[in-house]
Amino acid sequence: MSGRRSPGDGGLYWDEKRGRWIASLTVGYTAGGRRIVKKASGKSKTEAKNKLKEIIRDYEDGLALTSSNETVAEAVRYWLEHGLKGRGDSTVILYTGFANNHVIPAIGARKLKDLSVEDIDRWLAGKARQLSTRSLKIIYSILNRSMRNAIVRDKVKRNIVALCEIPDGCEGRVSKALNLNQAETVLSSAEQADARIGGYIILSLMTGARTEELRKLSWSHVVAFDAEREVWLPVTETGWNHTDYAVYVWRSVRQGGDTKTAKSRRTLKLPQHAVEALRRLWEHEGLDKTDDCAGLGERLVFTTKNGTALSAGNVRRDFRKVIAKAGLTAAEWTPKELRTASCPCCRTPVSPSSRSHAWSATAIRRSPRPSTASRSTP
Structure with missing residues (x-):
């Protein structure tokens, strides 16, 4: 009969009920003082002994000892x-x-x-x-x-x-942009579309604002220059009887509400065509008949018909309807490609200074400088 195994060598015995050799090793103790035992089994004594050696080796190497069958x-x-x-x-x-x-x-x-x-x-x-x-x-x-x-x-x-290494995948869709003629056609189609998606497309095409930025744009960040007070104020306070307008691109629908980069936080002056689209949307929503316009500051500019925030899917679906009416293949275009469009498409009557501010997402040399009092906390 074989002698008793030394401490730390584990146990090896025959289980009559299971009809298998069982290898076991104590690897520690619980907080309550009970032993933590790892077990393995084999049809033969040699198989069980080999498994016991693996348990001992892994235990000494500090590897996790598990018999988990998790998939x-x-x-x-x-x-x-x-x-x-x-x-x-x-x-x-x-x-x-x-x-x-x-x-x-x-x-x-x-x-x-x-x-x-x-x-x-x-x-x-x-x-x-x-x-x-x-x-x-x-x-x-x-x-x-x-x-x-x-x-x-x-x-x-x-x-x-x-x-393992990650292989190269399929080639992605080639980035593209609307040319001048296509952009003009899309603008014309947007003018005839619903005021919500029409204004969204016009503003995106003429300012180059990102889709996630426009979806978070609020009326308090649509501002006009009040010449009498020489200050930039939200249109909810100062109305639409002014010459110069701009939008504060300070937020997006990204996690945390921040823009993509620090430099993406910017102010964009609006060409007249974009101003007209926003004013048309303002009237379409019946906001011109609201007595307390100042209370509309945090209301989103572009929403669903129910007044809820737009999702990417909402924008994509309505955008493709406008694209199709413009005579383009809807499946070949996405809203983000408005940002890369040929944007000297700003049509008359548009001043040269406004034309230079369209599309570019970089810093604007002649950007409006809102007073501290008129700027809401981003």
Whole structure:
């Protein structure tokens, strides 16, 4: 009969009920003083002994000791639920969509401990024929971060995803811009469209403001120069009987409300055509009949018919209707491409100074300087 195993060598015994050899090793104690035992089993004594050696080696190396059968799908869903705290709703929706469409259906059934580099390489290679490089980076990030989270939870020993390279994806859609004739046609179509989307397109095309900035634009940030008081005031206070108008591009629908960069926080002087579009929208909303216009300051300029904030989908759908009426193929254009359009399209009557301020998102040399008293806190 073999002698007793030395302390720290673990245990090895035959289980009559299971009909298998059991290997066990005490790896620590709970706060209540109970032993934490890791076990493995084998049909033969040699198989169980080899598994015991693996447990001892991993324990001495400081690796996570786990017999977890958690799958990739379970790990990804756990990370989506607990690993995106503090992220914006749009970010959560983005990652959830990519996970449900590209990660879980493809490799979700695999157990984390059985997932191999070859599995991931084949998965990424298959997706590279369907997705752009940016999308590949997103699905890789989802799996990588889910695996790191699983390591923290002692569900797997190491992150094999980090050993894999991201292949190049499909070529993306080539960026483009409306030429002068197309821009003129779109402007004409926008004039005949609903005042909301029409004003949105005209302002975007003539100022170069980003789509996420226009969706957050409030009436308090549409200002006019009051010549009598020599100060820039919101149109909600000073009305529309002035010569010079501008918009404060200070906010966006991004998480936290900030613009894309520090330099993106800017003031854009409006050409007359854009002023007319905003005034038409003002009257269309019935705001000219409101007694307390000052109370409309934080109301958004561009909203849905119900007065709620626009989503990217709302803008895209209505934008494509206008594009189609302009004789262009709606599926080939997106709202953000108004920003890159050939914007000396500002038509008469437009002053040369206003023409120079259209489109450019850089600093404006002759930008209005609102007084401290008239500027709302960004």
